[in-house]
Amino acid sequence: MNTIKPKISKPRFTDDTVGLVLRAKSLWHSYNQKNFVLEGVDLDLKEGMSMMVLGRSGSGKTTLIKILAGLIRPSRGQVEYFFDRDATPSSRVVAYIPQNLGLVRNLSAIENVLMGVLGRTPTVATMFGRFRAVDHEQAARLMADLGIGDKIDKKIWHLSGGERQRVAIARALIQNPRLILADEFVSQLDPVTSMEILAMVKKLTQNKIAFLATTHDVLLAKEYADFVVVMRNGKLIMPAAFKDMIIEEIMKDGYE
Amino acid sequence: MSKRFPTGAGIVIIVAILSVASFINLGLLDVSRWGLAFRNLAIFSRELSPPRWDILPVLLPAIWETIQISFAGTILGFLLSLPLAFLGTHTLFNQLITTVARGLVGAIRTVPSILFGIIFVIAVGLGPKAGVLGVALYTVGYLAKIYYEAFEAVDGEVIEAVRSTGCNRLQLFRFAILPETFNTLISQLLFMFEYNIRASTIMGFVGAGGIGYYLVGYVQMLQYQHLMMAIILIFVVIMAIDLVSFRIRARISAPRY
Known part of the structure; x- marks a missing residue:
């Protein structure tokens, strides 16, 4: 497969890595060997922490998240993941939600959610569309928790934008991840629905699953993230800091 | 670099030359044959009708x-x-x-x-x-x-x-x-x-x-x-x-x- 395997270096558990799920060290990336999309990005993500990366279009947010998800190999630098210790076979450590969600429109909502367990289901069974009963239950439960319990057998194109977003979240959560990466999370939804969904995600992930999303919505980031960082021209111009401390600075800094 | 010849016109001219050359080579421009062809086609189409419905089975x-x-x-x-x-x-x-x-x-x-x-x-x-x-x-x-x-x-x-x-x-x-x-x-x-x-x-x-x-x-x-x-x-x-x-x-x- 032409997939680019993330370069996962053997994590070195030292004192300063306690509680870390991910550490990105001076990531540089270029698609054409000339212009750098990322210019030395450093990022630490702690267990159960939610972080939002703010930035305009073209600031390098998507590239960053794809590198963290292991879909692109950075030109320089590396990403370390620190969850070897008690990762169970039934958990995918990183779940990824792309910008346009990447749902398969011709399949039902629950089939899309169940894709999250493909990696831990025997291939032959999945070829006939069969999944374990426990996984079925977990999928149905997650969908109910997310408020789409009555949409289980609906095809994706019968669902609204908000419902699709919830299906994508359920597909991420069923992987029992330690970290969820979401690109331009809820950015295509109306403010009320986005708030609702973010509150829901916050409740479901709180203190258990680290959550990193990119967005261009300052207020959303302020409201729901523990940490906010700003990305500009391939650099994280504000290191991870408490949102209360920096939100005025973001405004003052003339973001957008 | 000198002024470039318009690509579109160039392609049209090349296609035209190739077409005429192949028409000549394949005898399509031989007028005397055309009369014969039409005569034969007329005979052929006369013989085509009426269709024989009885062979349908x-x-x-x-x-x-x-x-x-x-x-x-x-x-x-x-x-x-x-x-x-x-x-x-x-x-x-x-x-x-x-x-x-x-x-x-x-x-x-x-x-x-x-x-x-x-x-x-x-x-x-x-x-x-x-x-x-x-x-x-x-x-x-x-x-x-x-x-x-x-x-x-x-x-x-x-x-x-x-x-x-x-x-x-x-x-x-x-x-x-x-x-x-x-x-x-x-x-x-x-x-x-x-x-x-x-x-x-x-x-x-x-x-x-x-x-x-x-x-x-x-x-x-x-x-x-x-x-x-x-x-x-x-x-x-x-x-x-x-x-x-x-x-x-x-x-x-x-x-x-």
Whole structure:
């Protein structure tokens, strides 16, 4: 497969890595060997922490998240993941939600959610569309928790934008991840629905699953993230800091 | 650098020169022959009518056989083209495997359907069995190419999202590529069946079953009124199948969001 395997270096558990799920060290990336999309990005993500990366279009947010998800190999630098210790076979450590969600429109909502367990289901069974009963239950439960319990057998194109977003979240959560990466999370939804969904995600992930999303919505980031960082021209111009401390600075800094 | 000659005009001039040259070489501009051709055509078309309706009992089973050859051949070719298209998809396999699969498909496509007919008549003897195999291989050459191109056109984000769940490529194919391309696959399959009615007719020319056998026989025995009847029958059948297939394809490929 032409997939680019993330370069996962053997994590070195030292004192300063306690509680870390991910550490990105001076990531540089270029698609054409000339212009750098990322210019030395450093990022630490702690267990159960939610972080939002703010930035305009073209600031390098998507590239960053794809590198963290292991879909692109950075030109320089590396990403370390620190969850070897008690990762169970039934958990995918990183779940990824792309910008346009990447749902398969011709399949039902629950089939899309169940894709999250493909990696831990025997291939032959999945070829006939069969999944374990426990996984079925977990999928149905997650969908109910997310408020789409009555949409289980609906095809994706019968669902609204908000419902699709919830299906994508359920597909991420069923992987029992330690970290969820979401690109331009809820950015295509109306403010009320986005708030609702973010509150829901916050409740479901709180203190258990680290959550990193990119967005261009300052207020959303302020409201729901523990940490906010700003990305500009391939650099994280504000290191991870408490949102209360920096939100005025973001405004003052003339973001957008 | 000097001023560039306009590319569009250049292409038109080259095509014009090549056309005239080939017309002259092939005798198309030889006016004396044209008179003869029209005279012969007039005689031929006079002899075509009236069509011999009384031979319908002979032709109907023959065209039914042609339809079956087309159907069986298309299905068989479809089953063979799926794995080849799977192996030929760059999103799933590396350059080496896709090149081999695509090379095979390309090689199959270079062989004209009638040659497949001859090959299988030699291999399995005269009759519809050879026709089915010939149509099947012919189908593989086209369907496999159309299919791997459809597979590769699947939205990259869907592929990434499903792949990020840690699935293998069979699962990726089953859960992302196949459902996303399903409508295209079916609609192209119907089109191929439609098209294969013609290919199956040709199969009869070399004794691989169906109505083509009669077609060639009538030409050789100068029975033009019989020939006319066969052509009318083929025309009606092709129009009917085209119409039904078009209706179904229009329903399948209606955009849904």
